[in-house]
Amino acid sequence: MRNNNTEMSGSSAWNWGVVSKVIALSxxxxxxxxxxxxxxxDELTKTIALLESVxxxxxxxxxxxxxxxxxxxxxxxxxxxKYDEARAQASAARELAQEASDANGxxxxxxxxxxxxxxxxxxxxxxxxxxxxxxxxxxxPDLQTVYFGFDSSKLSDGSISVIEENLxxxxxxxxxxxxxxGHCDSRGTLEYNLALSDRRASxxxxxxxxxxxxxxxxxxxGLGSDQPASYRQDAEGYRLNRRVEFKVAR
Numbered sequence: 434m435r436n437n438n439t440e441m442s443g444s445s446a447w448n449w450g451v452v453s454k455v456i457a458l459s460x461x462x463x464x465x466x467x468x469x470x471x472x473x474x475d476e477l478t479k480t481i482a483l484l485e486s487v488x489x490x491x492x493x494x495x496x497x498x499x500x501x502x503x504x505x506x507x508x509x510x511x512x513x514x515k516y517d518e519a520r521a522q523a524s525a526a527r528e529l530a531q532e533a534s535d536a537n538g539x540x541x542x543x544x545x546x547x548x549x550x551x552x553x554x555x556x557x558x559x560x561x562x563x564x565x566x567x568x569x570x571x572x573x574p575d576l577q578t579v580y581f582g583f584d585s586s587k588l589s590d591g592s593i594s595v596i597e598e599n600l601x602x603x604x605x606x607x608x609x610x611x612x613x614x615g616h617c618d619s620r621g622t623l624e625y626n627l628a629l630s631d632r633r634a635s636x637x638x639x640x641x642x643x644x645x646x647x648x649x650x651x652x653x654x655g656l657g658s659d660q661p662a663s664y665r666q667d668a669e670g671y672r673l674n675r676r677v678e679f680k681v682a683r
Contacts, residue, residue, distance in 0.1 A: 469516035476523040477511060480504055483530045496536065498583045500529035501668040575602050576611075576679035578662075579637055580672065584621075586632035588640060596640055599679055603646055610682040611646075613637050615655045616662070618674040623657060631655030637677045 484504060487497055503526035510519035576599045579592045588596070603611060615634030617626040634653035641651055663670040 469520075470511075470514075473507075473511055473516040473520040473523065476520045476527070477504075477507060480507070480523045480527040480530065483527055483534070487530050487534045490534065490540070495583060496529045497533035498668060498671065500526045500533060501671075503529060505668055576681075578679075579677040581633055581675045581677070583671075583675065584629070585675075586629060586636045588636055593640070596637060600641065600644055600646070603641070603650075606681075607650075610650045610652070611641075612680040612682065613641075613651060613653045614660075614678045614680060615653065616660060616674055616676050616678065617658045618671040619658045619661065619666070620671070621658075626657040627655050629655075630657050633675075633677050 480500075481504065484497075484500060487500075503522055507519045507522035507526055510516075510522055577595045579588075579595050581587070581592065582589065603609070613634045615630035615632070615637075617630050617633075621629070631653070632655075634655055638651050638653040642648055658674065661670075661674045662676060663673040665673075
């Protein structure tokens with residue numbers, strides 16, 4: 434009996450030792466996760482506070498757009514419990530936001546600076562042979578939307594690819610007249626956004642004309658930020674609103 438009790442006691446001690454190690458390792462892992470989450474959360478909090486202050490300045494700056502995109506990635510990484518990566522991404526976003534703030538000395542902007550190389554758009558007169566008669570627009574589901582970069586009316590390779598696809602439809606429907614609507618996100622003044630949306634519409638119409646589409650079938654219209662595709666005040670919402678839509682005459 435003494436030998437059996439001794440063996441049982443040794444077995445119980447061994448089992449308790451294993452359980453203790455498992456509990457200890459679990460506790461360490463839990464504490465490590467908490468310790469990683471807190472610095473990441475603190476960095477996210479500091480970053481969003483800075484972003485909010487920079488947004489209030491009303492300055493359209495590339496660094497601000499990049500900062501918003503980086504912050505969105507950081508938040509997603511945090512939700513996935515990738516705390517170290519989230520902290521690093523949030524830190525990068527904060528540096529970009531600070532750069533946007535420093536660009537104007539931390540002072541509010543009245544309006545984004547207009548591009549230096551943009552010539553004023555001359556509208557056709559009634560005597561001009563290329564003058565386009567106004568017409569009412571309806572949706573054209575077969576025609577895709579063209580998207581633009583921040584504060585830009587330049588056609589990217591992706592934009593040109595979309596326009597080329599729309600060209601096939603426009604050529605196949607020679608009886609249709611096409612309205613090309615330019616849009617902006619909500620940043621910038623009313624006047625600046627109207628001018629930028631005009632330039633975006635004119636860029637697309639210019640490409641269509643160079644591809645052989647008759648000017649009388651085209652009407653560029655700049656609508657500024659009055660008809661947003663998205664009401665989200667973040668990088669994705671801004672991206673969806675920097676666009677040109679195609680519509681056809683009723």
